Amino acid sequence: MTQEKQNTNRHLTRFHYSTEQVIEKPFNWKQIWRLLTYVKPYTKTYLPGAFIMMLLSTVIRLAVPILIGKVAIDIIIVEKKDTRLLIYLVLAITLLYLINYIANIYRIKWVNLLGQNVIYDLRKHLFTHVQKLSHRFFDSRSAGSILVRIMNDTNSLQDIFTNGIINLLMDIITLAGIIMILFSLSPKLALAIMIVLPLMFYISTRLRRDIRRSWQHVRIQQSRMNSHLNESIQGIRITQAFAQEDENIAYFNRVNTDNFNSWRLATKKSAKFRPLVELSNAIGTVILITYGAYLILQQDIFVGTFVSFAFFLGMFWEPISRLGQMYNQLLMAMASSERIFEYLDEKPIIHNKKNAYKFDHMDGHITFDNVQFSYDDERIALQDISLNIKAGETVALVGHTGSGKSTIANLISRFYDPTKGSVKIDGHDLRDTDLRSMRSHISVVLQETFIFSGTIMENIRFGRPTATDEEVIKAAKVVGAHNFIQRLPYGYDTEVEERGSILSAGERQLLSFARALLANPTILILDEATASIDTETEVMIQQALKRLLKGRTAIIIAHRLSTIREADQIYVLENGHILESGNHQQLMDQRGEYFRLVKSQFDMLQA
C-alpha cells in the first residue's frame, strides 16, 4: 500500500457513526399487534369498507371457476344441453366481473387511504416523541440516523399498511376457499396437488431469516449514508477550507458502494422466492394434468370438474406466492418497526414528576448544592459545585476550555439532571418542577446562534410566537439590530436560510439577543461569542448586552474582559471545580488564577 493510500485510510476512520447496530429479535406477534394499533382509528371508516370490497371480490373470484367448469360444462352443456341457460350464465358471469371491477376500485382506494393515514399518524407520533427526548438521546445519535427513522423506516411500513393487511386477508380467504372447494370437488386430486405444499413451507422458513437480516443491513447502510451526507453538507465549508473534498468523496463512495451491495444482496435473496413458487406451480400443473386425466378416464371426475380444478390451480399459486412476498414485506416491516419502536420506547430521561411545581412567576434565584455531574460513566464533568446566584445578579463563568462552564448552563436549563446534589430555582429542586413552565422563564443564547429558515421577523419571533410585528421591531431596536435589518434587501421580511449564512457572526448574535429579549425571560443564559468581531460591532454588542441583562438573573459564559468586569459575581472553573469566586476587584486582589487569566488577556490585547 502506498504511503498516500495509508494516510487516506487512516483519515477515513474519522467517519465513524456508532448509532446503528443490527437489532436482532425473533419475529414477534406483539410487535405486529403494536403496529396494528395504528389502524384502530380507521376501524370504523376505511378498514371495514376495504374489507367488504375485498370479501365481495374474493367471493366472485371463487364462484366464477365453479360457474364455468361445474355449472356451464358439466350441468348446462353436457347434462341439460340448454343454450338459453348458457347465455344467461355468461351474462351473469359478465355482471359478476363488472361488480368485481368496481369492488376492486374501491378496495384499492380505501386501502391506500388507510395506509397513507396510518403512516401520517406514525410519523407524527415519532416526530412528536423525538422532540421531547432529552439531550442524552441526541448526544449519542447523529441527526442523519434520526432522519432515516422518521422518513425511510416509516416509508417502508407504508406497503404493509396499504396493500399488506387487506391483501393478506384476501389471500388467506382465497386460499382457504380454494382448498375447501378443491376437496369438495375431488379429494383425491386435491390431495395430490397439495404434495408440493411442504416444499413451499420449507422454502419460506429457510429463506425468511436470511432475507430479514439482509434488509436490516440495507437500512443500516442507508443510515450511515444519510449520517455522512448530513455531516458532510453541514461541514462543507470546513471541508473545502481544508481541501478535504477528495477524502469526503472517497468515503462517500465507500458508503454508497456498501449501500449498493447490501441492496443487491437483499434483492438477490428476496428474488429467490418467486422462482421457487413458480417451480411448485409447474409441479402442481404436471400432477393435475397427469392425475386429472387418469381420473377422468376412470370416470372418477367429470371434464367440468377438471376445468374448475385447472382454474383454481392457476389461482392457488398466486396467493401463495403473494403470501411469500408478503412475508418478505412483513420481515422488512418488522425490521423497520423494531427501529421505530426502539425510538418510541426511548423515555425522555428528563420529564415531569406527578404534581410538579408550576412556575407562574419566577424570581430567578439559582442555587447549586454540592452538585456533581458526569455525561458518561467515565469522566466527571462537575464536582462539588455550590453556587448561590441571587435574583437579578449577573454572574460570569470563566475558565479554560472544557472546565465545565456550559455544563453548569445545561443544568440550569435542566437539559440534564445532576448525578449528585441539587439545582434549585427559587428554592424548588428542578427535578420537582414542571419543565415547560420552568423553561418558559429561561432564555438561552448560544455561542453558535441557530437561525431557522424563514424571515428575520419569524426568527426573532421564535422567542415569543404570540408577539406582534411591532413588538419584534421594538426588541430589535433595543438590542441595536434594527439598523442592519433595515439595510437587508427586504428588511424584516428577508428570507434567511437555515443557519443564517447570509448574516455575519455579529449580526446573528444581535438577532439572537433580540429573540431572547422578546421572550422576556427571568433568567438569561448566555454563551458569549468568541468570534472576533470589529470594535464597532463589539461596542454595539456590549451595549445590547447591557440592555438585555437589565432586571434579569444572568449567567454568562464570558470571554470578554468588559463583560467579566461588570459581573456581580465571577466563578473561575477548573476541571469541573470552582477554583475562585468573587467580583472582579476581589479576585484581582487575590492574585490567583483569575488574575493570571485577566493578565494574559490584557497582554494579548496589548500585543
Ligand SMILES: Nc1ncnc2c1ncn2[C@@H]1O[C@H](COP(=O)(O)OP(=O)(O)OP(=O)(O)O)[C@@H](O)[C@H]1O
Ligand atoms: N454531551 C457531552 N457528552 C459527553 N461529554 C461531554 C458532553 N459535553 C461536554 N462534555 C465534557 O464535559 C466537560 C465539560 O464540558 P463543558 O462543555 O462544560 O466545558 P466548557 O467549560 O463549557 O468548555 P468551552 O469553553 O470549550 O465551551 C468536558 O470535558 C467535555 O469534554
